[in-house]
Amino acid sequence: MEQEKIKKLEKNIIVVFVEPETPGNIGFIARAMKNFGLKKLVLINPCKLNDEAYLHAMHATDILENSITFRSIQEMLEELSPDFIVGTTGVPGGSYKIERIPLRPEQFAKALNTKAKIAILFGREGNGLTNEEIRECDIIVSIPTSQEYPIMNVSHAAAIIFYEIFKKRDYNREGVEEASGLEKRLLVSDMEDIISSLALPDHKKRVALRAFKNLIGRAFITGREAHTLKGILRRIKNKL
Amino acid sequence: MEQEKIKKLEKNIIVVFVEPETPGNIGFIARAMKNFGLKKLVLINPCKLNDEAYLHAMHATDILENSITFRSIQEMLEELSPDFIVGTTGVPGGSYKIERIPLRPEQFAKALNTKAKIAILFGREGNGLTNEEIRECDIIVSIPTSQEYPIMNVSHAAAIIFYEIFKKRDYNREGVEEASGLEKRLLVSDMEDIISSLALPDHKKRVALRAFKNLIGRAFITGREAHTLKGILRRIKNKL
Known part of the structure; x- marks a missing residue:
């Protein structure tokens, strides 16, 4: 039921x-x-x-x-x-x-x-x-x-x-499709990989990831934007 | 008054x-x-x-x-x-x-x-x-x-x-200070440097930067968050 x-x-x-x-x-x-x-x-x-x-x-x-x-x-x-x-x-x-x-x-x-x-x-x-x-x-x-x-x-x-x-x-912004929860989590996860590759103390890494999560959470990011940013983060990750 | x-x-x-x-x-x-x-x-x-x-x-x-x-x-x-x-x-x-x-x-x-x-x-x-x-x-x-x-x-x-x-x-939102226009522009400028170092066609770089700008523009980012993210972007930049 x-x-x-x-x-x-x-x-x-x-x-x-x-x-x-x-x-x-x-x-x-x-x-x-x-x-x-x-x-x-x-x-x-x-x-x-x-x-x-x-x-x-x-x-x-x-x-x-x-x-x-x-x-x-x-x-x-x-x-x-x-x-x-x-x-x-x-x-x-x-x-x-x-x-x-x-x-x-x-x-x-x-x-x-x-x-x-x-x-x-x-x-x-x-x-x-x-x-x-x-x-x-x-x-x-x-x-x-x-x-x-x-x-x-x-x-x-x-x-x-x-x-x-x-x-x-x-x-309401008609015709603008919001990024899904999954798309956003993938962005955060890519950023997590990037941050973890940097020479930083753990607590600073956590704060940095928190700040990025906040940003993604509040920005009402569109699917298109998420896709674009994901491409960039992936390239940064590969290059690091 | x-x-x-x-x-x-x-x-x-x-x-x-x-x-x-x-x-x-x-x-x-x-x-x-x-x-x-x-x-x-x-x-x-x-x-x-x-x-x-x-x-x-x-x-x-x-x-x-x-x-x-x-x-x-x-x-x-x-x-x-x-x-x-x-x-x-x-x-x-x-x-x-x-x-x-x-x-x-x-x-x-x-x-x-x-x-x-x-x-x-x-x-x-x-x-x-x-x-x-x-x-x-x-x-x-x-x-x-x-x-x-x-x-x-x-x-x-x-x-x-x-x-x-x-x-x-x-x-006055106690203790929470919105990032200034300058702080936000500096974030965008750092991201611009990062993106420009990636192997991407120019129009893709432009779209990516636009997406990042949108994100910063809409996220009601705090001064503290801007500072944290700036640190991360700087390190990524140096490492690339």
């Missing part, structure tokens, strides 16, 4: 709510999704979808009924293989390492290509996404807020991000 | 929730207000502010405690005399007379006058603002939504409007 639902997923935006703790918030997110034309809800190891969820979903109960549940993010990634994984976080934090610059929702929406299959991850109400989960993401989106009280309710954050996406849908 | 204007803007915006029916939504609106630096909440003939309101407000209980209640919009107008009354509506509907063309939240935010005292009215959960209340407003703001399900939860609509207002602020 789940398999059939999965087949129905078209190339599009998948909203992934990771370990939701309160049914009400699942309902609120379903409603906000439907308000902005999103349909595909995935729940990772969720609390029970009780009456409260349906109550808050209002006329978006179909989205709850058609939602798919996985036990882990890993399982979701294996089953759905999205081209892009987008993490949302409310606490960009002060101590930026090379990790990741969060995009503002409007920057994310502007760069978005709807032809790619994109999974947008929303974290637990209490703790959001873990650092490890965030590291797995290609892009991080964060809503700028007042410093006095930066923690938003997850469904309100979701509504803002969905609205920004909805706003931009007319401006 | 700009900061002063912003402070004034925030001080001068009054959020008016007209006859709220569920305490939870009052709490949610208070929280969204605090997330985006708004402080003044006015309630018109509200339901009781019970525990549920405080529970949903989370760390914005001060906004609930400092909220002012009036029996009617009329009484509020007489007591606070705002310069502008802004009505929000979720149902622009097909039957617009010449009455009022609603602004989208971002248009409204752009047009906001920082010197004016502005009251933003949010309507009842069930029926929104009445036609008569809408007629009393100077401006109508409406969030474009999917036609399939245009009715948003009032607190989610509020969060989107507050965010659009907040966006007018100068974002």
Whole structure:
């Protein structure tokens, strides 16, 4: 049954709510999704979808009924293989390492290509996404807020991000095919080979690879660009 | 100077929730207000502010405690005399007379006058603002939504409007500095040297450089990432 639902997923935006703790918030997110034309809800190891969820979903109960549940993010990634994984976080934090610059929702929406299959991850109400989960993401989106009280309710954050996406849908770059997840991983893997051939301490190699991954993750690279860059990286590799 | 204007803007915006029916939504609106630096909440003939309101407000209980209640919009107008009354509506509907063309939240935010005292009215959960209340407003703001399900939860609509207002602020993404134009040009120039050392026809070199430029242009690269990548490109260059 789940398999059939999965087949129905078209190339599009998948909203992934990771370990939701309160049914009400699942309902609120379903409603906000439907308000902005999103349909595909995935729940990772969720609390029970009780009456409260349906109550808050209002006329978006179909989205709850058609939602798919996985036990882990890993399982979701294996089953759905999205081209892009987008993490949302409310606490960009002060101590930026090379990790990741969060995009503002409007920057994310502007760069978005709807032809790619994109999974947008929303974290637990209490703790959001873990650092490890965030590291797995290609892009991080964060809503700028007042410093006095930066923690938003997850469904309100979701509504803002969905609205920004909805706003931009007319401006999608038509006819431009996004590089697949595989194409991007191959670019990263080629770069890894190149970096490993350089005389650098290990930690510098890791940081360099991280920076390149960030670049690839955020640039909404097209299939054509990926192909071109792959050719260049291969030649560099061979020459080194 | 700009900061002063912003402070004034925030001080001068009054959020008016007209006859709220569920305490939870009052709490949610208070929280969204605090997330985006708004402080003044006015309630018109509200339901009781019970525990549920405080529970949903989370760390914005001060906004609930400092909220002012009036029996009617009329009484509020007489007591606070705002310069502008802004009505929000979720149902622009097909039957617009010449009455009022609603602004989208971002248009409204752009047009906001920082010197004016502005009251933003949010309507009842069930029926929104009445036609008569809408007629009393100077401006109508409406969030474009999917036609399939245009009715948003009032607190989610509020969060989107507050965010659009907040966006007018100068974002300073703490600790994360975008790479300068020069840093990006230097990356491109290094890549140009690398590509030119490869055995490729000229037009392929041009396409490759273009692809790399696109990548750098779209990736919202940080100064730190640019620095790291520059180091790698330099080493590749030296080794080739």
